[in-house]
Amino acid sequence: MNLKEIAALAGVSPAAVSRFFNDGSLSADKQERIRKVIEETNFSPNRLARDLRKGHVPQVGVIVPKIHSISVSEVLSGINEILSQKHYLTLLGCTDESDEREEEYLSRMEAYRLAGLIVMATSVTPEKEKRYREINMPVVITGQYYPSLDCIFHDDYHAMAMLTERMVRAGRTHFAYIGVSDKDPAVGLNRKLGALDTLKNHDIKTDKVPVRIAEFTMESGYRCMQDILEGGYQPDGVLCATATIAHGAMLALREAGIRVPDKASIAGIGNNEANRISSPALTSVRLYQNECGREAARMLLRRIEEKSEDRLPSRHTMLGYTFVNRNSI
Numbered sequence: 001m002n003l004k005e006i007a008a009l010a011g012v013s014p015a016a017v018s019r020f021f022n023d024g025s026l027s028a029d030k031q032e033r034i035r036k037v038i039e040e041t042n043f044s045p046n047r048l049a050r051d052l053r054k055g056h057v058p059q060v061g062v063i064v065p066k067i068h069s070i071s072v073s074e075v076l077s078g079i080n081e082i083l084s085q086k087h088y089l090t091l092l093g094c095t096d097e098s099d100e101r102e103e104e105y106l107s108r109m110e111a112y113r114l115a116g117l118i119v120m121a122t123s124v125t126p127e128k129e130k131r132y133r134e135i136n137m138p139v140v141i142t143g144q145y146y147p148s149l150d151c152i153f154h155d156d157y158h159a160m161a162m163l164t165e166r167m168v169r170a171g172r173t174h175f176a177y178i179g180v181s182d183k184d185p186a187v188g189l190n191r192k193l194g195a196l197d198t199l200k201n202h203d204i205k206t207d208k209v210p211v212r213i214a215e216f217t218m219e220s221g222y223r224c225m226q227d228i229l230e231g232g233y234q235p236d237g238v239l240c241a242t243a244t245i246a247h248g249a250m251l252a253l254r255e256a257g258i259r260v261p262d263k264a265s266i267a268g269i270g271n272n273e274a275n276r277i278s279s280p281a282l283t284s285v286r287l288y289q290n291e292c293g294r295e296a297a298r299m300l301l302r303r304i305e306e307k308s309e310d311r312l313p314s315r316h317t318m319l320g321y322t323f324v325n326r327n328s329i
Contacts, residue, residue, distance in 0.1 A: 010037045059089045060300065061109035061117040065097045069216070070244075070272050071289045072120060075142060078293025079118060086301060088115065097122060103131075110135055116300045118142060122184050138303035140296045144186050145316065150303065152295050152317040156186045156269070159285045159321040160194030163267045164239055166283070168202050170329050172237030172265050175199060177211045178224045178249055179241040187241055191269060195239045210235075214245050221248025229256050240268035243275055243284045250278065250328070265329040269321075281326035288319045295319075 003021075007014045010033040019026050020034045037043070060083055064072050080090055091114065093105035102119075109117060116137050121128075121144040129146050132139050141151035167175070177196070182189040196206045210233055212224035221240060228235065229252065238253070240246035246268030250260055258264050260280055271286035295317055306312065 006034065006037055006041070006043060009041070010034045058087060059091050059112075059114050060297075061091045061093065061105070061112075061114045062120075063093045063095060063102060063105050063109075063117070064120045065095055065122045066216075067094050071270065071287070074289035075120060075293035075296070078290040078295075079297045080293075082294050082297035082301070088301075106131065106135060110137065113137075115304050116140070118296050118300055121146070122187075124185050138300055140300045140303070142292055142296045144184075145318075146314075148314055150299050150315045152292055152299065152319065153186060154287045154292070154319050155321055156190040157194040159269055159287065160191040160239065160241075161198045162321075162323055163269070163283075163285055164195045164198035166323070166325075166329055167237040167239065167265050167267065168198070168204075170237075170261075170265055173204065174233075174235050175204065175209050175237040175239060176225075176228050176233070176235035177209055177239045178214050178221055178228075178245050179211065180216060180245075181213055191241045214241070214248075216242060216244060218244055218248035218251070221245035222252045223248075225249035225252035229253075229258075234258065234264075236264045238264060238266040240266065243268040243270035243272060243282060246282055246284075246328075247274055247278060250282070260328050267329055271324050275324070275326065280328050283326045283328045284324045286322045286324050288321070292319055 003014050003017045007017045010017070012030050012033060016026060016030050017034055020031060062076065062079060066072060083090060091109065093109070095102040095105065114137060117135065117139045119132065119139065119141050121141050124144050124146060129148060132141070132149055139149060141149050143153055145151055145153050177192060179192045180188045192211070196209070199206050199209065210228050210231070212227060214220040214224045221244065225238070225248065238249055240249055246266055250266050253260055253264055253266065260266055267283045269285045269287065271284050275282040275284050299315060
């Protein structure tokens with residue numbers, strides 16, 4: 001059955017049926033007659049064709065670096081909460097931190113004519129910034145600062161600076177830092193600088209501070225802490241880029257007979273259930289990951305609804321943080 005047949009049964013013009021399906025202006029009488037025919041015939045319009053005539057489908061692409069991550073899950077939850085209110089579906093792509101796979105998703109999602117795209121970025125390069133700008137749909141970046149793109153990110157520098165300040169105030173003087181690669185400016189570089197700059201402000205020589213680069217796992221945090229201890233250095237303050245890394249490092253301290261917080265303090269950024277139930281409970285900083293997702297979705301929807309031919313100035317939002325004081329400092 002097609003629109004002409006629906007129109008004949010309802011006693012209206014095909015144009016009236018088209019306006020009905022596209023939310024156009026139509027009298028209440030015609031709406032009711034068309035609706036009755038649709039119910040009696042179980043007619044289902046071709047939504048994809050209708051959406052493509054509008055220029056895009058009501059779906060938003062979300063590209064993430066990995067799935068097995070508490071922070072990624074929280075961001076996704078926030079995105080879905082806002083998009084579902086506006087009846088948008090989410091198309092998820094996981095890159096496993098591969099640039100080649102990200103490019104594949106970008107190309108396919110652009111070809112599918114999605115309404116917009118949210119990218120959870122783990123790096124910042126001129127090439128990526130140029131690629132995101134060239135995409136023929138609205139794009140919002142989360143987790144990193146891109147000057148020319150809409151983005152929402154965290155105050156990683158000051159979050160780590162605050163943790164460091166708390167440890168210094170607790171009387172710690174011999175520090176170690178376990179971070180991630182500087183290729184990730186937010187988690188890798190900014191958090192490391194927040195720690196080291198704060199130590200310098202307290203006249204603690206940072207050239208004596210061992211710095212190790214971990215993956216985003218407990219096992220990697222454990223290995224890095226072991227490496228520091230096996231090198232003959234025993235810190236009394238261990239700062240970790242993430243809470244997950246901190247849990248691994250804390251296990252290595254425990255196995256080496258270094259009691260936390262009696263002999264050493266340890267803390268990391270990120271707040272989850274493991275922090276609360278670990279022994280001792282891990283002191284940390286809470287970042288607003290769920291709100292990051294919600295705000296990214298709101299930002300994207302505003303771009304979609306603007307329908308402007310002119311490129312408006314990019315919008316940047318930095319989220320704050322909260323210190324979560326437990327028992328590890």
